[in-house]
Amino acid sequence: MTFVVTEACIRCKYTDCVDVCPVDAFREGPNFLVIDPDDCIDCAVCVPECPVNAIFGEEDVPADQQHFTALNAELARDWKPITRTKLALPDADEWSRIESKLGELKRQVP
Amino acid sequence: MTRKATSRPVIPIQPTAGAIPSAGDADDGVHFVSMYQKQPDIYPRAVKGWFATWRWTFVWLTQLLFYGMPWLLWDGRQALLFDLEAQRFYILGLVLYPQDLIFLAALLVLSALALFFFTAVAGRLWCGYTCPQTVYTEIFMWVERQFEGDRIARMRLDQAPWSAEKVARKGATQLAWVAIGLFTGFSFVGYFTPIRELSQAVLTVTVTPWNAFWILFYGAATYGNAGYLREQMCKYMCPYARFQSALIDKDSLVITYDSARGDPRGSRSRKQSAAAQGLGDCIDCTLCVQVCPTGIDIREGLQNECIGCAACIDVCDDVMAKMNYPKGLIRYSTENGVVNGWSKLQMFKRALRPRVLIYGGLLSAASVAFAASVALRSPFQVDVVKDRGALARVVEDGAIENVYRLQIMNRTEQPQTYRIDAQGIPGLEVQTEVVRTPPAGISSVVVSLRLPYSAAQGLLGQSAPVQFEVNQLDGTRAAAAVQREKSTFFVPR
Numbered sequence: 001m002t003f004v005v006t007e008a009c010i011r012c013k014y015t016d017c018v019d020v021c022p023v024d025a026f027r028e029g030p031n032f033l034v035i036d037p038d039d040c041i042d043c044a045v046c047v048p049e050c051p052v053n054a055i056f057g058e059e060d061v062p063a064d065q066q067h068f069t070a071l072n073a074e075l076a077r078d079w080k081p082i083t084r085t086k087l088a089l090p091d092a093d094e095w096s097r098i099e100s101k102l103g104e105l106k107r108q109v110p
Numbered sequence: 111m112t113r114k115a116t117s118r119p120v121i122p123i124q125p126t127a128g129a130i131p132s133a134g135d136a137d138d139g140v141h142f143v144s145m146y147q148k149q150p151d152i153y154p155r156a157v158k159g160w161f162a163t164w165r166w167t168f169v170w171l172t173q174l175l176f177y178g179m180p181w182l183l184w185d186g187r188q189a190l191l192f193d194l195e196a197q198r199f200y201i202l203g204l205v206l207y208p209q210d211l212i213f214l215a216a217l218l219v220l221s222a223l224a225l226f227f228f229t230a231v232a233g234r235l236w237c238g239y240t241c242p243q244t245v246y247t248e249i250f251m252w253v254e255r256q257f258e259g260d261r262i263a264r265m266r267l268d269q270a271p272w273s274a275e276k277v278a279r280k281g282a283t284q285l286a287w288v289a290i291g292l293f294t295g296f297s298f299v300g301y302f303t304p305i306r307e308l309s310q311a312v313l314t315v316t317v318t319p320w321n322a323f324w325i326l327f328y329g330a331a332t333y334g335n336a337g338y339l340r341e342q343m344c345k346y347m348c349p350y351a352r353f354q355s356a357l358i359d360k361d362s363l364v365i366t367y368d369s370a371r372g373d374p375r376g377s378r379s380r381k382q383s384a385a386a387q388g389l390g391d392c393i394d395c396t397l398c399v400q401v402c403p404t405g406i407d408i409r410e411g412l413q414n415e416c417i418g419c420a421a422c423i424d425v426c427d428d429v430m431a432k433m434n435y436p437k438g439l440i441r442y443s444t445e446n447g448v449v450n451g452w453s454k455l456q457m458f459k460r461a462l463r464p465r466v467l468i469y470g471g472l473l474s475a476a477s478v479a480f481a482a483s484v485a486l487r488s489p490f491q492v493d494v495v496k497d498r499g500a501l502a503r504v505v506e507d508g509a510i511e512n513v514y515r516l517q518i519m520n521r522t523e524q525p526q527t528y529r530i531d532a533q534g535i536p537g538l539e540v541q542t543e544v545v546r547t548p549p550a551g552i553s554s555v556v557v558s559l560r561l562p563y564s565a566a567q568g569l570l571g572q573s574a575p576v577q578f579e580v581n582q583l584d585g586t587r588a589a590a591a592v593q594r595e596k597s598t599f600f601v602p603r
Contacts, residue, residue, distance in 0.1 A: 022377040022393035023433070039380055041432045043395035044155075047262050060263055081379070 001058045002037035003046065004072050006065040008054035009033055011095035011104050014088040017046035017055060027079035030106035031089060036076035052096045075107065149342060151268070152405040154251060155261035155397070159424025168239040169248055177293075180300035185523065192302050198550055204484065205521050205550045209491065216480050223476055227469040229354055231461055232363040232442065234418035237350065243343050244417060246294075246336035247403065250287055257282040261400060287337045288329075295329030341404040344417050351414045360445040361460040365418055367398075367409040367440050368448055375409075380433060391435050398422035398440060408440060490526065490547075492580045493517040494595040497556075502600045508563035511541075512599050517554045518580065520547040527583045530557055534576035535599060537565030559599060569601040 005017075011031045018026045018033070025039035026046075035046075035055070047055045056062070058069055095101065182189040184202055191200045199206040206213060228235045237244060257279050258264045270276055299321055300308050311317045317325070335343055344351060358364065372392030378384060384391055392409065399407045401421040406413050408422045426440040447457040497513035505511045520526045528545045532538050541558040559576065561569075576599045582591040 020377070022395040024377060024379045041393075041395060041397075041429050043397045043429070044262055044400065045396055048265075053266075057260075057262065060259065083377070083379075 001042050002040040002069075002072075003035050003042065003044065003055055003057055004061050004065075004069045005032070005034050006054050006056060006061065006068045007100070007102055008052040008096070009050075010101045011089060011098075012052055012054075012092040014051050014092060015082065015085045016049040016051060018082050019085045020045045020049055021083075024081055024083045026082050027076045028082035029075060029079050030108065032075075032105055033082065034072040034075045034079065037073050038076075150405065152341060152403070153261045153264050154403045154405075154421070155400040155425075156255055157401045157421045157424050159427060161420035161424050165239055165244075165248065165419060165421075169245050172240055172242075172245055173249075177297050180297060180305040187523075188304055188306075190301060191304060194302055204487075205523060207491075207519055207521070209519070213480075213484065216476070216483075220473070220476055220480060223469065223473040225350070226357055227466070227473050229357040230359070230362055230466050230469055233358060233365070234350075234354060234416070237344065237348075238418035238420060241417075243335060243340075243348070244403075244419065246332055247340050249290065250336040250340075251403075253286045253290070254283050257286070287333050291329040291331075291333035291336075292325065293329075294332040295325040295327065298328045299324050341415070341417075345404060345415050351417075354414070359465065361457070361463055363442045363444055363457070363461075364412050365408060365416060365420055365423060365440065366412070366443040366445075366448050367392075368438070368443070369409070369411075370448070372409065372439050384435070391430070391433075391439050393429065393433060395429055397425045397429060401425045412445075487521070488593055489520075489522050489591050490528070490580075490582055490593060491519040491521065492578065492593045492595050493519075494578055494597045496597055502602050504602070505560065508566075510561045510563075510566045510599075510601050512559050514557050514559065514578075514597060515554060516545070516557050516578065516580070516595075517552060518545055518547055519552045520550060523549045525549055529581045529583055531579040531581070532559050532576055533579065535561060535565065535569070535574050537562050538576065538599070561599065561601065566601045571601065571603040573598045573600045575599075 009032055013028075013031055013033055015028075015033065022043060022045065023039050023041055025036045025041075027034050027036055037058075042057070044057065047057075056065070061069055089095070095104075179190050180188065184200075187200060189200070189202055193199065197208050199210075225236060254264070258267050267276060267279060296308070296312065297305070302324075303321055308317070308321065311321070312325075339347075371390060373390045374388070375392035375394040376387075376389050377394060378387045378389050398409065399405070399422075401424075402408065403419060403421065404415040404417060406415045408416065420442070423440050423442070427437040430437045430439055444452075444457050444460065446452060446460065493516070495515045495517070497515065500513065502510055502512050516530065518528055526547050528547070530540055530543060530545065532540050539560045539562075541560060542555055545553050545555050547553040557578075576597055578595045578597065580593045580595070
């Protein structure tokens with residue numbers, strides 16, 4: 001099992017989750033974070049940290065977010081680890097209110 | 111009223127957030143705290159593993175026993191029935207009377223000794239695996255998980271506003287809890303009222319008011335204890351947690367966090383070794399806290415809240431495996447074992463210390479004595495009460511007669527015949543010779559002893575000891591068992 005970052009994180013990237021991860025399983029993209037399923041130990045400490053409730057356990061991922069499980073695994077291969085909290089993206093608060101934003105995801109490594 | 115109470119200065123046992131003096135009251139050094147703290151909600155996370163399997167094994171064993179026993183038959187009657195109205199207690203082949211209460215006392219002594227023994231060896235095994243409070247909480251939490259999900263899902267659900275889904279999930283949990291509670295109450299009452307009759311009565315809604323009351327009472331107790339009170343029962347009400355410190359010592363196995371190995375804790379990369387990052391083996395994932403049914407952090411050391419369920423061991427072992435660290439950062443160990451780095455064998459040797467040997471010896475001796483006294487119990491009991499109305503009377507030919515009341519309790523489930531003899535004075539005659547009792551019944555008979563005139567002459571004005579001898583007769587009228595009771599025979603001047 002692993003935990004999965006879902007759509008709500010895109011263009012927000014608050015990074016509150018990163019500090020608490022005991023195994024440094026977060027990977028950072030330009031405007032999204034993912035969890036490396038190979039590193040995640042399912043402790044769920046990150047879940048309550050996320051201000052937009054973007055993180056779910058693999059079996060609790062909402063039906064319309066299922067594809068994020070594979071997406072996390074895929075992106076985690078290329079993206080670099082992030083272990084310290086940093087400032088959220090400047091317009092994070094506005095984007096946090098928008099639900100459908102998968103099209104905004106930037107995949108290339110910064 | 112609470113406001114008045116908090117306006118008096120109090121010294122908190124532990125510093126709380128409210129105890130930090132603010133600028134306004136710092137001048138006189140007095141500050142105000144509320145001594146009332148709301149019980150924080152605990153959402154234990156589900157756990158799998160070796161000890162979880164053992165816990166569930168004991169849930170199944172104890173519950174099959176508890177729910178199944180009242181249905182078991184023995185020679186055509188309920189094998190376990192405590193008939194309070196008839197004052198007969200049927201336990202498998204035994205029939206006990208209120209007079210046999212000593213067996214209950216002995217059983218309690220045995221239980222206490224067993225608790226002492228197991229606690230000295232391995233801490234709160236009883237609490238962690240077999241205590242009804244733990245077992246029913248385990249069952250109720252399982253139900254809760256089926257409808258409301260695991261820890262995080264439950265926390266989210268509780269925070270979410272009421273919706274149709276929340277009502278449905280919470281309602282289903284409540285319904286299942288109430289059903290389990292009522293069935294538990296019913297099964298419990300089934301130990302005191304024949305359960306087959308009781309189930310008929312329940313199905314036809316003709317339960318007697320008292321039975322209905324007790325079913326609802328125990329149902330509500332189960333529901334409240336396992337659904338809501340849970341760990342608070344162990345933390346605030348159960349005395350065992352408080353006196354366990356007197357039962358364990360530095361060689362008792364308890365659930366221990368190996369702080370020498372685990373600290374300093376912290377998050378780390380899995381690519382480097384812990385030592386290279388200046389860390390111990392504890393990755394501070396807090397899983398041990400998340401799974402704890404009493405909501406404590408075992409890493410702070412042994413606490414009286416710890417019920418020894420070993421959930422933290424299971425979950426920490428999982429994490430250690432994922433980290434490729436050796437298992438057992440949290441494990442069953444003794445204080446001496448952790449401090450001195452003893453091996454299992456060294457700890458095992460210390461298990462045979464005087465305290466354990468004495469508890470063990472007492473337990474075995476008391477068990478043997480208990481088993482022997484049950485096995486060697488006479489199939490009947492006799493009580494002799496001398497008639498107090500008239501000490502003695504003179505009957506025809508100057509013979510002296512004393513009257514006694516004999517109560518014969520038949521402890522078998524067959525009708526019995528008893529022959530009464532009396533000895534002690536030459537020439538003594540028994541007027542009533544044969545007594546019959548129904549199965550598991552009591553016969554009370556008036557028995558006269560008569561001493562002929564000539565035999566009584568030497569005893570004028572004296573009270574002579576006599577002995578009743580009651581023989582249980584089998585089909586061939588031979589004595590199968592005998593009971594002797596002493597009394598006195600009075601000869602007037």
